[in-house]
Amino acid sequence: MADIEVRLVDVTKRFGDFVAVDAISLEVRDGEFFSLLGPSGCGKTTTLRMLGGFEEPTSGLIELHGQDVTWLPPYKRNVNTVFQNYALFPHLSIAENIAFGLKRRGVKADEIKRRVAEALELVQLTGYEARKPGQISGGQAQRVALARALINRPGVLLLDEPLGALDLKLRKQMQVELKRIQQEVGITFIYVTHDQEEAMTMSDRIAVMNKGHYEQLGEPEVLYERPKTRFVAGFLGVSNLIPVKSEGTADNYAILRLPDGHAARAPRALLDGQSGPVALGVRPEKIRLKARAEETSGQYNRLDGIVRHSSYIGVSTQYIVELGDERQLTVFEQNVERATKAELWSPGEEVALTWLPEHSFAVPDDTGGVVEQTGIAAVE
Amino acid sequence: MTSAATARVAAARPARQVIARFFDRWSLIVYTLLAVIYLLLPVAVIILFSFNDPAGKSNFVWQGFTIQYWLDPFGPLGLSDAVTLSLVIAFLSTAIATALGTLIALALERYSFRGKGFMNSLIFLPMATPEIIMGASLLTMFVAIGTPPFFPLNFLTILIAHVMFNISYVVVTVRARLAGFPRHLEEAAGDLYANEWQTFWRVTFPLILPGIVAAALLAFSLSIDDFVVTNFTAGGTQTFPMFIYAKSRIGIPVQVNVIGTCIFLIAVGGVAITTLAGRRKQR
Ligand SMILES: Nc1ncnc2c1ncn2[C@@H]1O[C@H](COP(=O)(O)OP(=O)(O)O)[C@@H](O)[C@H]1O
Ligand SMILES: [Mg+2]
Numbered sequence: 001m002a003d004i005e006v007r008l009v010d011v012t013k014r015f016g017d018f019v020a021v022d023a024i025s026l027e028v029r030d031g032e033f034f035s036l037l038g039p040s041g042c043g044k045t046t047t048l049r050m051l052g053g054f055e056e057p058t059s060g061l062i063e064l065h066g067q068d069v070t071w072l073p074p075y076k077r078n079v080n081t082v083f084q085n086y087a088l089f090p091h092l093s094i095a096e097n098i099a100f101g102l103k104r105r106g107v108k109a110d111e112i113k114r115r116v117a118e119a120l121e122l123v124q125l126t127g128y129e130a131r132k133p134g135q136i137s138g139g140q141a142q143r144v145a146l147a148r149a150l151i152n153r154p155g156v157l158l159l160d161e162p163l164g165a166l167d168l169k170l171r172k173q174m175q176v177e178l179k180r181i182q183q184e185v186g187i188t189f190i191y192v193t194h195d196q197e198e199a200m201t202m203s204d205r206i207a208v209m210n211k212g213h214y215e216q217l218g219e220p221e222v223l224y225e226r227p228k229t230r231f232v233a234g235f236l237g238v239s240n241l242i243p244v245k246s247e248g249t250a251d252n253y254a255i256l257r258l259p260d261g262h263a264a265r266a267p268r269a270l271l272d273g274q275s276g277p278v279a280l281g282v283r284p285e286k287i288r289l290k291a292r293a294e295e296t297s298g299q300y301n302r303l304d305g306i307v308r309h310s311s312y313i314g315v316s317t318q319y320i321v322e323l324g325d326e327r328q329l330t331v332f333e334q335n336v337e338r339a340t341k342a343e344l345w346s347p348g349e350e351v352a353l354t355w356l357p358e359h360s361f362a363v364p365d366d367t368g369g370v371v372e373q374t375g376i377a378a379v380e
Numbered sequence: 381m382t383s384a385a386t387a388r389v390a391a392a393r394p395a396r397q398v399i400a401r402f403f404d405r406w407s408l409i410v411y412t413l414l415a416v417i418y419l420l421l422p423v424a425v426i427i428l429f430s431f432n433d434p435a436g437k438s439n440f441v442w443q444g445f446t447i448q449y450w451l452d453p454f455g456p457l458g459l460s461d462a463v464t465l466s467l468v469i470a471f472l473s474t475a476i477a478t479a480l481g482t483l484i485a486l487a488l489e490r491y492s493f494r495g496k497g498f499m500n501s502l503i504f505l506p507m508a509t510p511e512i513i514m515g516a517s518l519l520t521m522f523v524a525i526g527t528p529p530f531f532p533l534n535f536l537t538i539l540i541a542h543v544m545f546n547i548s549y550v551v552v553t554v555r556a557r558l559a560g561f562p563r564h565l566e567e568a569a570g571d572l573y574a575n576e577w578q579t580f581w582r583v584t585f586p587l588i589l590p591g592i593v594a595a596a597l598l599a600f601s602l603s604i605d606d607f608v609v610t611n612f613t614a615g616g617t618q619t620f621p622m623f624i625y626a627k628s629r630i631g632i633p634v635q636v637n638v639i640g641t642c643i644f645l646i647a648v649g650g651v652a653i654t655t656l657a658g659r660r661k662q663r
Contacts, residue, residue: 054567074570087568091586100582101572148572 003030004066005188006051006156011060013046020046022212023060028156028190033182035191035199038209039235044192045084047209048158051190052081065155075104080149082159086141088133094120094144095129101152119147122181139170146181156188163198175201196236200224208232224283226270230363233281240287240329241279242303243365246271253357256280260324264301265357279365285332286359289319289345290352300354305329307345317344321353329353423644430637437631449634453642456633462623463639465535469619470604473542478596480543481550482588488551489558506548514545515612522613533615541613542606546599553598557591597650604643 006028013021021043028034036044049055050062053074062070069077080101088097095116102112120126123143133141142162149157162178163171179202182189193199199206200220207214208223208231215229227233233241244256244264253265256278266280289307296302308328309320312335319331331353338344345351429439433446454460487493488500506514518541522530529536565587569579585592607621614622624636 052567052571054570073575074567075573075575079571081568081571083564083568085564087562087564089565089568089583100569100574104573104578152572 004028005030005032005064006034006190007061007063008047008051009061009063011047011050011057011062013043013050013055014058019212021050021057024213026207026214026217028188029204031186031188033179033189033191033202033204035193035203035206036209036214037193037196037199037206037235038214040194042209043212044194044209045160048081048160048190048192051156052079052158053077078155080152080154080157082142082145082149082157082162084160084162084164086133086145088141088144088148090133092132093129094125094131094133094136097133097144098148098151100148105152115151119151122150122184123147138165139174142166142174143177146178150181150185150187153185154187156190158190158192160192161194162191163193171198178202200236208235210235226361227281227363230279230366233361233363238284238330240282240284241363241365242282242327242329244278244280246278258303259327260303262302262304264360266360266362267358270360270362274362274364277365278362281361281363282329282355282359284318284330285316285334287329287331287353287355289321289331289333290354292350292352294352296352296354299356301357301360303329303353305351305353307347307349307351309347310345312344319345321351426637426644427641430634430641432634432637434634439632439634439637449638453635453638455635456627458618459623459633459635459639462618462620465617466604466620469535469538469542470600473539473546473603474596474599476539476543477546477550477599478592481547481595481599482554482592484547485551485554485558489555489561503548503551506545507552511545511606511608515541515609518544518609519612533613533617535617537613537615538610538617538619541609542603545606545609546602549598549602550595553595554588554591557588557594561587593654601647 004027008024008026010023010025011021012019012023024047036047038044046055050057051064053069053072053076057070060070061068064078089100092100098116098119099112102115107115116129117126120128123146125140125143125147128136128140128144133144136144142165145162159178163174166174175198178189182202191199191202200223203220205217205219206223207217209215210231216223216227216232223232224236227236227239230241233239242258244258247255247257247263249255249268250265252268254268254271256264256266258264258280264280271278290296292304303323305321305323307319308322311318314335316332316334317338319333321329321331323329335344429442430449431445431447432439432442433444433448434441435443449455454463484503488496488503518537519533522533522537525531531537561584565583566579569583570576574582605621606619607625610619611622611625618626620639624632627633627636
């Protein structure tokens with residue numbers, strides 16, 4: 001078990017009556033790439049600012065490397081921050097910007113020089129020493145901000161939507177580069193983003209935040225395959241959620257009654273701890289479409305529907321399939337078995353939707369029985 | 381419009397086009413020239429008459445060219461003392477007002493405290509009060525105190541008066557610069573192990589320095605030519621403006637023009653240097 005580098009215990013932050021961060025407790029491991037993911041306004045920045053020391057928690061405890069830093073000012077914490085707007089000092093050159101932290105700590109001039117050169121190399125900006133922040137591009141400013149923070153070899157690096165201001169192509173490039181740099185320096189990263197794809201690509205673990213607390217914390221695959229709440233299911237990718245009634249168990253499966261009367265199965269463990277109404281979730285790419293007449297093996301769950309809409313995306317086709325009661329599900333099919341227009345399903349065709357019980361997840365159903373697809377049907 | 385299109389229109393309506401074009405091109409230049417002449421004519425007269433060789437005591441009619449007064453700029457009795465006093469007061473009041481004003485501006489911009497709103501309007505009072513009223517009130521106050529070092533009136537009382545009216549201008553100028561200051565830069569400095577003191581000197585101060593310099597220049601020029609308030613608070617001492625005023629009845633010595641010219645040249649030089657420095661920085 002890795003050491004705990006950052007620990008939050010019941011950290012709460014109020015602004016007046018408004019609770020921005022609501023009793024968050026979490027632990028970040030040493031050397032981990034940890035992300036706080038959530039929609040705008042959910043309290044990500046506030047949480048990060050409390051870690052950096054720019055905001056004092058209303059209550060709770062913050063520990064860095066086992067030391068209580070709750071009340072320490074920023075300059076006494078062994079953390080550095082990459083600010084969303086970079087916050088480079090406009091009156092200092094790139095080299096002076098990067099050397100700023102080392103100078104404050106009284107490192108010797110020749111060592112500063114050596115380490116600045118090293119840091120510039122790490123972010124691939126050798127040769128830019130003498131420029132001013134106004135003379136470099138956004139992507140370069142981003143890397144200077146990173147070098148300026150990393151050169152201090154902090155215990156933890158905090159990054160607040162560092163790629164938010166970059167265009168899509170540069171952002172993808174920087175995601176890869178950030179991950180490379182993190183692995184190279186081995187420093188714990190706490191990364192704030194509202195972009196689920198970004199978080200999933202880079203993170204070892206993610207806390208999915210909503211309204212001041214996190215709903216689920218775990219590895220990206222776990223969050224995607226086994227979301228525990230409706231919010232997490234919708235925020236990471238696209239989900240089909242179907243209200244079901246539990247009708248006991250058989251073997252290791254729970255028997256669930258679907259709205260159209262079909263019975264479905266799901267691993268029993270999924271329903272452990274669920275007391276109220278439950279919605280069964282299936283990711284669109286886990287569903288296979290078949291002709292109605294085709295026999296389904298008993299090992300699959302099955303629903304009947306009519307294709308209402310199809311959009312061809314190249315690698316895959318996205319279908320909207322309507323169930324008997326006007327509820328709609330989203331299905332992604334790889335264009336492997338069917339690829340030509342004649343082969344693809346077209347609107348109006350009657351189909352059966354099948355999926356393996358193991359590919360389901362379950363979330364508490366707090367909407368009162370509405371089938372729903374949540375999340376944005378991403379078009380790649 | 382492309383030039384080909386312009387040419388076609390010009391061929392169709394030549395006379396109107398030519399006149400309109402003439403006005404387009406020349407009216408702004410003529411207007412600018414007139415404005416510049418209007419602004420610079422008095423200065424030109426001052427410079428010209430610093431080379432005059434007047435017959436009597438008054439320096440109003442051109443009599444002939446001489447550089448005699450440039451060679452003896454401090455000839456008239458008391459002129460040297462007056463100029464020195466004005467300079468000393470201008471430097472001291474600028475230094476004190478800039479330091480205090482900058483701190484007040486920081487406090488007003490950064491912190492919220494009881495009575496901040498009151499303080500905010502108070503700071504504008506010296507700017508809004510007519511000088512003559514301010515001078516009279518200061519005189520009343522110093523006389524009412526009635527003991528040294530405030531009475532009899534002296535160097536110190538002039539300095540106090542100048543610091544007082546300069547502070548408001550400094551506060552207003554520095555605040556304008558602070559209002560657009562990116563606060564996250566200070567957070568970044570703190571994040572990079574700079575304590576409050578280092579953050580101020582390494583980040584805040586260099587970035588608001590242009591505002592502070594502008595405020596100091598303004599304060600200096602306000603102080604060096606102030607007459608009204610100074611006249612009320614000077615007592616037996618005499619500043620340069622007071623010297624000129626006193627001499628205006630019996631004839632202003634040519635040396636006043638010489639010193640006036642020098643002040644103008646220094647001011648122009650100062651502006652030129654700041655402009656050049658600004659340009660170099662931008663590049
Ligand atoms: N200084 C502040 N004063 C009042 N409200 C604030 C302040 N900072 C943040 N908030 C509020 O707290 C909530 C969370 O903000 P933030 O942490 O910035 O969200 P995120 O970074 O997830 O978008 C928002 O509703 C925001 O308006
Ligand atoms: Mg934010």
